[in-house]
Amino acid sequence: MCKAKQLTRAEIVIIDGIRLGVIPDVVTYNTLIDAYCRFDSIDAGYSVFHRMREAGIDPDVVSYNSLMAGAARKCLLSRALDLFEEMLQSGIQPNIWSYNILMQCLFKLGKPDEANRVFQDVIISSLDPCPATFNIMINGLCKNGYTSNALMLFRNLQRRGFVPQIFTYNILINGLCKAGRMGAARRILGELRDSGHKPNAITYTTVMKCCFRCRYFDGGLEILSEMRSEGYTFDGFAYSTVLAALIKIGRIKESDEIVEQMQASGIEPDVVSYNTLINLYCKQRRFDDALKLLDEIEKSGLECDAYTHTIIIDGLCKAGNIDGARQHLNYMNTLGLGFNLVAFNCVLDALGKAGRIDQALKLFESMEVKDAFTYNILVHNLCKARRFLSASKLLMSCLKRGFKTLRSTQRAVLDGLRDSGYTNEARKLHSKIRLAQLLR
DNA sequence: TTAGGGTTAG
Numbered sequence: 001m002c003k004a005k006q007l008t009r010a011e012i013v014i015i016d017g018i019r020l021g022v023i024p025d026v027v028t029y030n031t032l033i034d035a036y037c038r039f040d041s042i043d044a045g046y047s048v049f050h051r052m053r054e055a056g057i058d059p060d061v062v063s064y065n066s067l068m069a070g071a072a073r074k075c076l077l078s079r080a081l082d083l084f085e086e087m088l089q090s091g092i093q094p095n096i097w098s099y100n101i102l103m104q105c106l107f108k109l110g111k112p113d114e115a116n117r118v119f120q121d122v123i124i125s126s127l128d129p130c131p132a133t134f135n136i137m138i139n140g141l142c143k144n145g146y147t148s149n150a151l152m153l154f155r156n157l158q159r160r161g162f163v164p165q166i167f168t169y170n171i172l173i174n175g176l177c178k179a180g181r182m183g184a185a186r187r188i189l190g191e192l193r194d195s196g197h198k199p200n201a202i203t204y205t206t207v208m209k210c211c212f213r214c215r216y217f218d219g220g221l222e223i224l225s226e227m228r229s230e231g232y233t234f235d236g237f238a239y240s241t242v243l244a245a246l247i248k249i250g251r252i253k254e255s256d257e258i259v260e261q262m263q264a265s266g267i268e269p270d271v272v273s274y275n276t277l278i279n280l281y282c283k284q285r286r287f288d289d290a291l292k293l294l295d296e297i298e299k300s301g302l303e304c305d306a307y308t309h310t311i312i313i314d315g316l317c318k319a320g321n322i323d324g325a326r327q328h329l330n331y332m333n334t335l336g337l338g339f340n341l342v343a344f345n346c347v348l349d350a351l352g353k354a355g356r357i358d359q360a361l362k363l364f365e366s367m368e369v370k371d372a373f374t375y376n377i378l379v380h381n382l383c384k385a386r387r388f389l390s391a392s393k394l395l396m397s398c399l400k401r402g403f404k405t406l407r408s409t410q411r412a413v414l415d416g417l418r419d420s421g422y423t424n425e426a427r428k429l430h431s432k433i434r435l436a437q438l439l440r
Numbered sequence: 441t442t443a444g445g446g447t448t449a450g
Contacts, residue, residue, distance in 0.1 A: 272447050
């Protein structure tokens with residue numbers, strides 16, 4: 001039975017109770033508010049909240065915390081802040097959890113200074129901060145780019161007797177990895193092991209992802225096998241991470257092995273796992289297998305998404321079947337998936353690479369949205385077709401729009417202009433490029 | 441009630 005139905009049944013039980021003279025109290029209502037916010041919607045939680053008032057029962061701090069947490073979970077951050085205000089105005093004293101949620105919302109809103117002010121207030125108040133309070137602070141600081149401050153807070157807390165939890169270590173390791181501070185991340189990982197905690201699945205996937213991001217693929221694969229030997233169950237997320245990383249660097253044989261392991265582990269693939277597999281088959285030019293997977297997705301009750309079709313389009317382009325790719329692009333439009341910039345960019349590049357530059361230009365004109373990829377692709381292909389003046393004009397309009405241009409794109413145009421005798425044009429373009437760099 | 445993570449293009 002789904003959660004919403006279970007909740008409806010829970011309410012029926014309460015109504016039956018009322019008929020029998022059992023009046024629900026604030027705890028019963030709070031349980032329902034929390035469950036509705038968690039498994040249904042914040043509005044459903046609100047509805048219970050109002051009915052509670054109508055029944056003459058006053059909401060308490062737990063009722064407000066449940067609503068605030070529900071709003072924060074759904075990223076309705078200003079709504080959560082309004083609830084905090086409303087609680088204060090109703091004369092209800094917020095507890096440490098109200099402040100925890102408030103800090104979390106302020107961090108998510110990109111207001112670390114305000115979150116820090118709340119934290120300082122908590123510290124000097126009579127409220128007892130709990131481990132989650134510190135974890136929320138460390139995480140919020142990391143997420144807002146204040147990794148050094150997060151590390152400093154961590155050390156200060158340790159000096160004052162705070163014993164970090166696995167949560168704390170994971171938050172910090174993730175923050176340091178994302179900030180590129182690998183040495184510090186490694187030190188904290190060592191401290192985690194020394195503390196007697198065992199790294200958990202989250203620690204492993206965090207570090208593994210970081211290895212892949214730094215292009216340290218063998219290190220990532222080692223973590224994968226260590227994780228397996230430690231008995232951690234792998235899920236679709238971990239497999240897709242590894243698989244996508246291997247495909248990207250062209251280690252196709254190892255990709256096949258991962259697919260076998262994934263299939264043997266009995267994990268039910270979701271759309272993203274299917275998409276990653278389709279990408280692998282496309283890279284191997286196994287289009288029949290890729291199309292079989294499309295059928296399998298539909299049969300399993302899942303729906304192909306924009307990624308699925310874009311991967312197919314790119315695969316067809318890379319295999320030289322541009323007309324097939326264009327057909328699939330049209331088909332994609334009929335599915336109501338909307339305009340997909342990546343798919344258009346793939347076709348644009350394929351047309352250019354195949355020497356069909358006029359068709360590429362026509363496609364470019366027809367595109368309702370363009371990005372840095374679009375411009376760089378076309379500029380490169382115009383250079384390939386030795387149409388350097390057009391390439392230069394396009395590159396300038398790309399710079400004017402504030403899009404990033406690749407150094408290789410700039411070089412292709414400048415060299416081409418000079419080699420073809422357009423030295424004035426080359427000088428003009430060069431100064432425009434330098435100006436754009438200065439303004440960045 | 442606080443932590444991580446997956447898919448496409450130059």
